[in-house]
Amino acid sequence: MLENKIAPFVKWAGGKRQLLDKIIERMPKAYNNYYEPFIGGGAVLFELQPEKAVINDINFSLINTYRTIANKPMEFIAYVNKLDSELGDNAKEYYYSLRQHYNDKLMKEEFDVELAALFVFINKHCFNGLYRVNGKGLFNVPYNNSKKASINEESILAVSEYLKDVTILQGDFEDACRNAQKGDFIFFDSPYAPLNPTSFEAYTKEGFDVESHERLARLFDELTDRGCYCMLTNHNTEFINELYGNKGYRIDVVSVKRMINSDASKRTGEEVIICNY
Template sequence: MRKTEIVPFVKWAGGKRQLLSQIQERMPENYNHYFEPFVGGGAVFFLTQPSKALINDINKALINTYQRICDSPKEFLSEVNKIDSEMWEDGKQYYYSIREHYNDKLMKSEYDVELAALFVFLNKHCFNGLYRVNGKGLFNVPYNNSRRASVEENIIWAVSEYLQNITILQGDFEDACKEAKKGDFVFLDSPYAPLNPTSFESYTKEGFDIESHKRLAKLYDELTMRGCYCMLTNHNTDLINELYGNKGYKIDVVSVRRMINSDASNRVGEEVIICNY
């Protein structure tokens, strides 16, 4: 049966669109269930479209959006189109009013269809599709001067149809992997280890610090012992090589463009793709 082509409905920092071919060629030919504990924009997930899959992310607003698109695509599209159609002459002023409304709903824990629509609008109209929050957990990324439509309706309908038989979780990456068994494939695309070891920026208020990276490396070892196929991607840093080197894992270094760095001369770098098979 031919798969419908699906692309991510959000842009996500650290997204794997530019590495898709290199990731796909390294995936195991056959596996049982697919697990992705840090789904983000889901570039790999939507490309491969496994029939048996579990996706997860710590970002509650992101997972709310996946769930709303899955359960209520018509209502979601209605909300997004309403937000898009009401954009004022002053796009910047409108963007910041939407951001304020979004943060107000976050403070009230109103994880509903409207929040999902606001989330996607902000993603498409903020700087580089970043999701960054301050110490209070409030979204604080500036406007990117775009007036583009927030969604392509055909993509949303395709995503909703595909997600019907997918398990969608929100929580810690270890919890998301509890049911992973021998023969399952686990794709681990965690928040990046910093290029500068002294700077850790978080995309959720919970953050992802050095201890989180150590805990992830321990999980990778445990999943390997269970007989799972594991693939992990991250920056090619001393920390990552220290955590995964000398264990018999296959570590491939690949060149990437870094789209978020404001200095164009610093936009070329290296990442690693680590496999245990």
């Protein structure tokens, strides 16, 4: 673990910053390689900064940004600063024009430095920092009226320096764990199961349905048999408890604040931290 403090460069739904202490105190005392198949904003990765890490996500645009910051930090910084510099009196119109440009590039699958800069810019200037796409896969979150800088250059350079030694994958969570061996640690910040089981139909549009959760639970069992240390977080729901209960796993219930919910009355809840050790 390194001594340099680095922070996530994007806000991500379900991010684990507020659970860091609870996660770290439940970590195995020693492990070999670190795997995080659902990297999201990377709060746990950047807090731990393991020497041998493999990260992954299904989101092409997110992984393009990780790879861009790792390999072309100065180009990325220049692009973002240019976007920020043009956020003037017509900020709202400007945001929506960039959102449209971002979506156009997504549809053309132009995963480049410009897309990475646009990705971070709209994340910092959209409502609640929520990355959300519609059924067509287009980003559709409105403007948050902020004119704050999208990045901290020093932080981006520190992130870049760390990521140079990290294996960055894009794809299915199961493929990301294919090479995990006995003594490796896998942290699953898995997509949330809906609090209301009837909302799974809408949730499927985000690409993680009932079958995906069941497949993840089977992978957790398989990695346990392989001798890997596994930790998984999710909502404390009946569905999740059914998937992981009665298998000898440690299931701890913890209270959380759901800062990303637009309804303040629904910003508290419970999550589970499940460990196989």
